[in-house]
Amino acid sequence: MLDQRDRTLLDLLQQDASLPITDLAEHTALSVSACWRRVKRMEEEGLISRRVALVDRRKANVPTTVFVGVRTARHSMDWLESFRSAIADIPEIVEAYRMTGEIDYLLRLIVPDVQAYDAVYKQLISRLDFTDISSFIAMEELKFTTAIPTRYA
Structure with missing residues (x-):
């Protein structure tokens, strides 16, 4: 079961998966290590299935x-x-x-x-x-x- 901090982490990562763990921790009022453990747990459980780069379709000539x-x-x-x-x-x-x-x-x-x-x-x-x-x-x-x-x- 996810709590509000987990949901906030997911929302932040869905907007920018490259956010440093320190920024994620700051936004969720967690220590860096506690924040890292939560993200790691969600990855291990498969809730976070992967992190990708979103490519601008127009700039990639597939509009x-x-x-x-x-x-x-x-x-x-x-x-x-x-x-x-x-x-x-x-x-x-x-x-x-x-x-x-x-x-x-x-x-x-x-x-x-x-x-x-x-x-x-x-x-x-x-x-x-x-x-x-x-x-x-x-x-x-x-x-x-x-x-x-x-x-x-």
């Missing part, structure tokens, strides 16, 4: 976000594993979800432009059969965060 809804007539474990394998080595696919409702899978792609998306589309259809693939190009990013709410932890 276009495409959401792709995938439908398939096959709902076997073999097909699912083939699909998982097909998308695993396509770096433009940054998120993938198995869904309920009208679509079976939802993908989020980050690409430089529509031509790059088309190349990914062709990779996918060359590997597997689909009933339908529907693409939705994001016009404007209204909100983006990697931070999860900590009030439920």
Whole structure:
């Protein structure tokens, strides 16, 4: 069970994982060693799964976000594993979800432009059969965060 100091630490680290332990300790009114132990415990328990650098998509020349809804007539474990394998080595696919409702899978792609998306589309259809693939190009990013709410932890 997390207390308010743990939640504060998580909030701070989600905003900037490079914050020195001394700054984290100061913001949580903990000693440096107590703060370090809390962060270490959350890492060991898997609550903090990793620390990463967030790259500016525009500066990395991948400003276009495409959401792709995938439908398939096959709902076997073999097909699912083939699909998982097909998308695993396509770096433009940054998120993938198995869904309920009208679509079976939802993908989020980050690409430089529509031509790059088309190349990914062709990779996918060359590997597997689909009933339908529907693409939705994001016009404007209204909100983006990697931070999860900590009030439920």
